[in-house]
Each structure stands twice: as C-alpha cells, then as structure tokens.
Amino acid sequence: MLNRTIAPPIKDAKDFNLQLPLYRKQVLSNGVEVYLIDLGTEDALMIGWIFDAGNSHESRNGVAAAVSALLKNGTSTRSAFNINEHFEYYGAYLSRAAHHETADITLHCLNKHVSELLPVVAELISDSVFPEEEVAIYKKNGQQRLQVNLKKSDFVAGRLIESYLYGPEHPYGKYSRLEDLQNLQRDELLRFYHQHYSHGACRIIVAGKLPPTLSEELERYFGVLPLRAPVAPDPAALPVITPATQRKYDIVNDPEGVQASIRIARNFPNRHHPDFQKVQVLNNVFGGFFGSRLMTNIREDKGYTYGIHSYLLNNRQESALLITTEAGKEVCRATIEEVYKEMELLREELIDEEELAMARNFTIGSILGDLDGPFQVASRWKNLLLNGLDEHYFYEGIRIVKTITPEELQELAQRYLDPEAFFELVVV
Amino acid sequence: MIQYDRFQLSNGLRVLVHEDHSTPMAVVNVLYDVGARDEDPKKTGFAHLFEHLMFGGSVNIEDFETPLQLAGGENNAYTTNDFTNYYIQLPAENIETAFYLESDRMLSLAFSEKSLEVQRKVVCEEFKEHYINKPYGDVWFKMRELAYKQHPYRWMTIGSKLSHIEDARLEDVRQFFFKYYRPVNAILVVAGKVKTEQVRTLAEKWFGDIPSGEKYVRNLPKEPRQQEVRKLEVTADVPLDALYKSYHMASRLEQGYYVADLITEVLGGGGSSRLHQALIKEKKLFSQIECYHTGSVDEGLVVIEGKLIKGVSLEAADKAVEEELLKMQSEKISEKELTKIKNKTESAIVFEDMSVMNRANSLAIYELLGDAGMMNTELGRYQAVTAEEILSTSRQLFDPNNSNTLYYHSGQPKGGVSHAQ
Numbered sequence: 001m002l003n004r005t006i007a008p009p010i011k012d013a014k015d016f017n018l019q020l021p022l023y024r025k026q027v028l029s030n031g032v033e034v035y036l037i038d039l040g041t042e043d044a045l046m047i048g049w050i051f052d053a054g055n056s057h058e059s060r061n062g063v064a065a066a067v068s069a070l071l072k073n074g075t076s077t078r079s080a081f082n083i084n085e086h087f088e089y090y091g092a093y094l095s096r097a098a099h100h101e102t103a104d105i106t107l108h109c110l111n112k113h114v115s116e117l118l119p120v121v122a123e124l125i126s127d128s129v130f131p132e133e134e135v136a137i138y139k140k141n142g143q144q145r146l147q148v149n150l151k152k153s154d155f156v157a158g159r160l161i162e163s164y165l166y167g168p169e170h171p172y173g174k175y176s177r178l179e180d181l182q183n184l185q186r187d188e189l190l191r192f193y194h195q196h197y198s199h200g201a202c203r204i205i206v207a208g209k210l211p212p213t214l215s216e217e218l219e220r221y222f223g224v225l226p227l228r229a230p231v232a233p234d235p236a237a238l239p240v241i242t243p244a245t246q247r248k249y250d251i252v253n254d255p256e257g258v259q260a261s262i263r264i265a266r267n268f269p270n271r272h273h274p275d276f277q278k279v280q281v282l283n284n285v286f287g288g289f290f291g292s293r294l295m296t297n298i299r300e301d302k303g304y305t306y307g308i309h310s311y312l313l314n315n316r317q318e319s320a321l322l323i324t325t326e327a328g329k330e331v332c333r334a335t336i337e338e339v340y341k342e343m344e345l346l347r348e349e350l351i352d353e354e355e356l357a358m359a360r361n362f363t364i365g366s367i368l369g370d371l372d373g374p375f376q377v378a379s380r381w382k383n384l385l386l387n388g389l390d391e392h393y394f395y396e397g398i399r400i401v402k403t404i405t406p407e408e409l410q411e412l413a414q415r416y417l418d419p420e421a422f423f424e425l426v427v428v
Numbered sequence: 429m430i431q432y433d434r435f436q437l438s439n440g441l442r443v444l445v446h447e448d449h450s451t452p453m454a455v456v457n458v459l460y461d462v463g464a465r466d467e468d469p470k471k472t473g474f475a476h477l478f479e480h481l482m483f484g485g486s487v488n489i490e491d492f493e494t495p496l497q498l499a500g501g502e503n504n505a506y507t508t509n510d511f512t513n514y515y516i517q518l519p520a521e522n523i524e525t526a527f528y529l530e531s532d533r534m535l536s537l538a539f540s541e542k543s544l545e546v547q548r549k550v551v552c553e554e555f556k557e558h559y560i561n562k563p564y565g566d567v568w569f570k571m572r573e574l575a576y577k578q579h580p581y582r583w584m585t586i587g588s589k590l591s592h593i594e595d596a597r598l599e600d601v602r603q604f605f606f607k608y609y610r611p612v613n614a615i616l617v618v619a620g621k622v623k624t625e626q627v628r629t630l631a632e633k634w635f636g637d638i639p640s641g642e643k644y645v646r647n648l649p650k651e652p653r654q655q656e657v658r659k660l661e662v663t664a665d666v667p668l669d670a671l672y673k674s675y676h677m678a679s680r681l682e683q684g685y686y687v688a689d690l691i692t693e694v695l696g697g698g699g700s701s702r703l704h705q706a707l708i709k710e711k712k713l714f715s716q717i718e719c720y721h722t723g724s725v726d727e728g729l730v731v732i733e734g735k736l737i738k739g740v741s742l743e744a745a746d747k748a749v750e751e752e753l754l755k756m757q758s759e760k761i762s763e764k765e766l767t768k769i770k771n772k773t774e775s776a777i778v779f780e781d782m783s784v785m786n787r788a789n790s791l792a793i794y795e796l797l798g799d800a801g802m803m804n805t806e807l808g809r810y811q812a813v814t815a816e817e818i819l820s821t822s823r824q825l826f827d828p829n830n831s832n833t834l835y836y837h838s839g840q841p842k843g844g845v846s847h848a849q
C-alpha cells in the first residue's frame with residue numbers, strides 16, 4: 001500500500017553539476033566582437049546587437065528611448081511601413097529596447113530567412129533617418145501612453161522609488177515627463193543616432209542552431225560598418241549617485257484608488273561586491289520566490305496581497321534591494337509592518353536547515369531550468385558580459401548557493417536588512 | 429513534428445508522454461476540464477478561486493510548496509473560461525516529487541477553512557489589482573455582458589463581482605472538487621527527459637488508485653446568433669477616450685477559427701498590419717490599436733480595441749475602423765499579405781514550441797479538444813486557408829448585426845465611480 005505521507009527521495013542541489021555552455025568568439029574586421037552560442041534543436045535563432053546607447057549617454061531626458069523606438073521607422077530608401085512589412089513577411093520579430101547603459105536591437109527568426117533580414121538590420125544601424133512625421137507621431141502617442149500610465153499607482157511608484165535611490169539627475173533615477181516627450185527634436189535624435197549607433201560601440205550576441213554561413217554573413221553586413229568594440233567605462237567618470245535625504249513618502253495619485261503600491265528599497269553595491277551573490281541567497285529566503293518568507297507570511301497567511309517580491313536590481317554601477325507589492329488600502333500599514341518584522345527575524349534568528357535547503361535547491365533547480373535552451377544561455381552570458389564578468393562568476397555563485405551557512409546569512413541580514421537604510425514609499 | 433505516447437489508466441485518467449532528451453528538466457502538467465464557463469451564474473469566479481485553494485494543502489500533504497522547492501521545482505497554474513491548468517517544472521531526476529504532489533491533490537484536498545479564508549482575500553486583492561485599480565480595468569466586464577446574453581462567457585474568470593468571491597463557502601469548495609477534479613475529467617502530460625515506461629509506472633503508482641469519479645458532461649446554454657447592432661457608452665475618469673468592438677467568431681474546432689485567427693493578423697498583427705498603418709500612421713486617429721481574438725473553445729470574439737488621439741471623436745474613430753472592415757468584406761487580401769500572415773504563424777508556432785513547458789501545455793489542450801495529434805496538423809490548417817475564405821469569413825464576421833461596440837468616454841462619471849464592484 002502506497003504511503004502518501006512520505007515524499008519520494010530527491011537528488012539534492014549539491015549533487016547537480018551545473019555547466020554554463022561556452023560561447024565561440026568572432027571578431028569582425030572593424031573590431032566588433034560577436035559571441036556565438038551554438039545550441040538547440042530547432043532551426044531558429046536570435047541575434048542581439050547591443051550598443052552603448054542607453055540613457056546614461058543622453059544629454060536630455062527621453063532621447064535614448066526615442067531613438068531606440070524610432071530606429072525602424074525609416075531609412076533613406078525604406079518607409080516605416082516597408083521595414084515592418086519586410087520583417088513581418090519573413091515571420092521575424094525585431095524588437096528594440098533602451099536601458100541605462102546599453103540599448104539593444106534583437107532579431108528572432110527562422111534560420112531559413114536570416115539572409116533576407118541581416119542586410120535590412122544593417123541598413124537600420126547605418127541609415128536610419130528619423131522622418132519628421134514619424135517623430136511627431138511618436139511624441140504625440142508617447143505622451144498619450146504616459147498619461148494612461150500616470151494613472152497607475154504601480155507605474156508612479158516604480159519611477160519614484162528609483163529617483164529616491166539614485167537621485168533625479170542620475171540615469172537610474174531620472175524619468176520622462178510629458179514635457180520631455182514634447183521637447184524632443186529630430187536633430188537631437190539624429191545626433192545621438194550618429195554618435196551611438198551608426199558610429200557607435202557595439203557587441204553582437206547570437207544564439208540558436210546556427211547556420212554555417214552565419215559568421216561570414218555577419219562579417220559581410222556588419223564588419224564593414226564604422227562600428228567599434230566598447231571599452232570599459234572609467235570608474236571615475238561615472239555619474240554621481242545622490243540618494244534622497246527624506247526616507248518615507250506617502251503619495252496620493254488617485255483619491256479613488258482601492259490599493260496601495262508599496263515600495264521599500266535600499267541602495268546596494270553592484271555585482272563586483274563580494275556580498276552580492278551571497279545576498280542573492282538571503283534575498284531568496286526573504287522574498288525571492290513563492291516559498292519565501294514575505295510571500296508565505298503576507299500572502300499565504302494574511303491574504304493582504306496577490307503578490308509580494310523582493311529582488312536585487314540588475315544595474316551595472318550600483319544595485320538596490322527592492323521589495324514591491326500592491327496591497328489593499330486598509331491593510332497597507334500592516335503589510336509594511338510585516339515586511340520589517342521579517343527583516344528583524346532574519347537579523348535575530350538563524351535560518352533553519354530545512355528552509356535553507358529549500359532555498360538552495362530551488363535556486364539550483366531554477367538555474368538548471370534557466371540554462372535550458374540557447375536563448376536562455378545567451379541571456380545569462382549577456383548579463384555576465386555587460387557587467388564585465390565571466391564564467392568564473394557563474395561558478396562562484398553556484399558554490400555560494402551550495403555552501404553558504406545560516407551564520408553567514410544572519411550576519412548579512414544584520415548588515416543589510418536594517419530598516420534605517422530603507423526608503424519607504426506608498427502610492428495610492 | 430512533436431512525438432508523444434498516450435495511454436489511459438483504468439480510472440479514466442488520460443496520460444500523454446513527450447520525450448525530449450535534450451533538456452535536463454521534466455514538466456508535469458495536469459489539466460482539469462473545468463473553467464469559468466462551468467460556474468453557477470450566482471457563484472462566478474469560483475473555478476479561479478478554487479485554483480488558489482489547490483495550493484492550500486491536500487489530504488496527506490499539508491504544504492505543497494516545501495517538498496517541491498526541496499526538489500528544485502517551480503510551479504504555477506492558470507484558469508481560463510474553458511479549463512484549469514497546473515504545471516510543475518523540475519530537474520528530471522526529481523520527477524517523482526511532482527507525481528507525489530499532483531496525485532495527492534487529485535485524491536483529495538484538505539479543505540481547510542483557513543486556506544479558504546486567506547485565498548478569498550488574496551483573490552479579492554488580485555481582483556482589485558487587475559480590474560479596479562487600473563484605468564479601463566472594468567471594460568471586459570462590460571464587453572462580455574454586451575456580447576453574450578446566454579453563454580457563460582458573459583462573465584470573467586476572476587468573477588463578475590467581489591461579493592461572489594467573498595461569499596464562497598467550504599461546502600461549495602467540496603462539491604466543486606468532487607464534481608470536476610476527478611481522474612476521469614483530467615489530463616496528465618509529462619514531458620522532457622523522461623521515458624514513457626517510467627511515466628507509466630509512476631502514473632500507475634501515484635494516480636492509479638484514485639477513484640475515477642463521474643464524467644462531467646457539459647451542457648451549456650448556447651449563445652443565440654446575434655441579430656442586432658449592440659452599442660454601449662460609459663464614462664470614467666480615464667485620460668483618453670477608447671473604442672472597443674467585438675464580433676462573434678467560430679468555435680475552436682471549426683475551420684472558421686483558423687480563418688478568423690488570420691484575419692486578426694491582417695488587421696492587427698504588427699507594425700505593417702492594416703489598422704496600425706491606416707489609423708495610427710496615415711489618419712492619425714488612434715495612438716494605439718489592436719486586433720485579436722479570445723481564443724476560446726466555444727464561440728469566441730474577435731476584438732478591436734484602441735485609444736483615441738485627443739480631440740478625435742469616438743464616432744469618427746469608429747467610422748474609420750468600419751471602413752477598414754468594409755475593405756476586408758469587399759476585396760480579397762493580396763498574395764503577399766496572405767504569405768506574410770502564414771509566415772508569421774509558422775514562426776510563432778516554432779518559437780512557442782521551443783519550450784518543453786509550452787509543448788506539454790499544448791498537448792494537454794489539444795487532448796482536451798479531442799486529439800493531441802492536432803498539435804502536428806495546426807500549421808497545415810493555417811497554410812490551407814485561402815484569400816477567398818478570408819473574404820467570405822470577413823463578410824459574416826463583420827456584419828453590423830454581429831457587432832458589439834463600446835464607447836469608453838474620458839470624463840467624470842455621473843453618480844460616482846464606475847468600477848465593477
């Protein structure tokens with residue numbers, strides 16, 4: 001007779017031998033480095049062009065984002081419609097996104113169509129013209145989108161907390177206002193484009209079951225462009241971080257709102273700090289997954305919220321530890337108190353072995369799942385490379401997850417989970 | 429080509445196995461043939477609330493999450509109007525943990541009063557987060573009620589009002605469980621680094637002795653064919669006017685479903701689609717416009733929704749949308765446009781099927797629809813659609829007597845807040 005009260009034996013986290021598949025590096029004749037991850041079983045691939053063209057490089061708010069969005073809205077020979085039609089005709093997805101340091105163009109397509117698509121991507125990188133009419137549409141529609149977003153408490157809270165952490169002038173802390181969109185000028189976009197895209201610093205990451213002709217095609221279309229390899233930024237030239245002096249904020253965005261967006265956050269060093277990967281383990285126990293303390297207490301025991309999470313921001317210069325949740329207006333204060341109680345427990349008491357085993361095993365299992373597939377491996381490599389790290393960092397992280405002790409975690413909690421160091425923001 | 433094996437346990441549980449030895453992971457997906465459409469109109473939102481309760485402990489296992497996380501696994505679930513689906517992904521070596529957990533909660537829940545009390549609150553917060561505390565959050569409550577008069581698609585999976593969730597009782601939970609959550613109404617799909625024989629042994633061991641239950645025979649009111657133009661206007665404190673239009677389309681298994689799916693691509697699939705090009709770029713009437721369909725098993729809806737440029741009237745915007753729909757009804761789409769939407773569909777299928785989790789989920793849904801083998805014939809169905817079919821289906825679909833139009837005005841609502849409470 002089956003005994004359903006006894007869980008089956010499991011293979012423990014420490015027995016998993018995780019391997020990060022390596023890339024092959026190709027250097028184009030202009031010096032641009034291509035990282036190729038040849039994996040997978042489907043005839044499909046992803047190519048990412050990563051430029052040093054994030055908002056840290058702009059002199060006015062919103063320029064980096066506008067250039068990124070408008071890259072595919074016209075070249076000297078193609079209209080926005082022609083460009084969209086071309087990619088869509090071949091069933092390809094071409095996405096753009098601007099971040100703080102970098103901005104990327106990402107192509108997903110079936111292998112059989114890649115040769116039709118690469119020359120057009122090269123055209124976007126070398127010959128975008130930002131037609132006046134497209135810029136006008138972008139400005140108007142962007143303002144309308146922003147007006148809708150400004151009605152959402154979570155959107156407003158997300159912007160404010162980062163400006164408290166880094167200061168409203170820092171690339172991580174500044175945000176677009178309606179007038180920034182209104183003031184965008186085509187000339188300024190073109191200047192940014194020439195400096196940071198067509199003559200910019202670029203890396204290329206490729207992943208999938210790669211066709212044999214791909215390397216040669218990348219050289220043919222991108223090796224001849226006036227691009228260069230990025231150089232590591234001078235630490236002395238990084239923008240100054242000026243956290244706000246006021247620690248607590250209560251903001252009414254919508255007097256009719258029925259829920260509060262709560263953000264509790266503190267500044268935290270970047271990935272090069274020896275505590276970074278250790279605090280990731282602490283964070284997993286605290287609020288990093290469904291079985292974490294914040295979720296177990298505040299959702300699964302109290303029912304104050306649909307979800308509560310904590311995480312470390314993926315910022316190159318400086319990270320932050322952030323707790324985020326949406327909770328009913330009437331339980332908002334109680335929710336905040338419980339967050340601080342959970343910090344206190346981690347400072348005061350050792351985490352027991354079972355809970356730590358759960359966090360270890362969950363983390364290892366999720367890394368194993370995360371490394372499953374060429375695009376996932378590429379995204380991990382992208383993160384390492386952009387932070388100036390390599391596979392040793394990955395393996396060191398695994399070692400930490402497997403071996404960190406309850407005593408070390410308590411010490412980290414005492415160092416970092418101090419309520420005094422946190423900003424607290426409530427937006428209704 | 430997705431390979432799979434299929435067998436059935438003596439209690440009626442259907443089991444599908446899809447081996448993929450290129451991944452270190454395994455996926456265990458359990459689909460129950462019950463969704464929001466099966467609810468009592470006075471107790472809406474129950475199927476979804478129930479999904480939450482499935483994590484609140486089962487008869488022999490007090491805590492679902494701990495053993496799974498110890499095994500390095502992750503899981504989640506979702507409820508649609510048609511069915512409820514639970515999935516676990518974990519390292520393949522630890523697959524038996526998933527069988528242990530899923531089989532116990534199929535055997536019986538713990539029916540804890542505490543879990544019900546907490547999850548009622550959690551779901552109320554979910555309701556607020558997604559449908560009350562967001563601009564335009566109530567629109568789908570209104571549109572479903574406008575488009576459906578008989579069929580239970582007239583309410584949302586979250587439920588039609590907060591009070592239905594707040595009123596849920598433990599007795600309702602018990603009845604719901606023993607009516608729907610039985611092996612005979614469930615489909616188990618196991619995928620990833622597994623062997624069919626191993627899955628057969630584990631399935632027999634863990635699920636084999638669960639009482640079969642009674643097959644649930646669905647007998648839902650059919651939505652009568654709409655034969656009138658329907659319009660509704662609302663005013664709410666939102667920044668922009670918005671237009672919503674919906675049209676009844678074919679059910680999932682009909683040929684018309686594939687045609688309607690492609691029609692939504694012609695109209696709203698990407699930057700070169702017709703609505704985007706004509707109404708955002710050329711006429712500058714909308715700042716955003718989309719066309720999609722609800723993808724449901726019974727007759728669903730093709731939807732067009734957009735936010736208007738300030739200063740444009742809803743009437744003018746509506747008229748411009750109708751002009752585009754008229755073109756769909758009067759001229760065949762070009763060969764180039766047809767090839768484009770078929771290429772897009774092919775790519776979408778390839779990219780979706782790259783994940784083992786998606787493959788497991790799709791197999792379960794196709795099995796629910798009657799034949800898991802459909803997974804391998806879908807692309808062919810799309811590729812066989814002709815421009816003539818798109819024209820004739822557009823004529824039926826976009827007939828004004830099949831239309832539901834909602835004008836969502838920006839302004840101060842009369843008599844207070846217009847939230848769906």
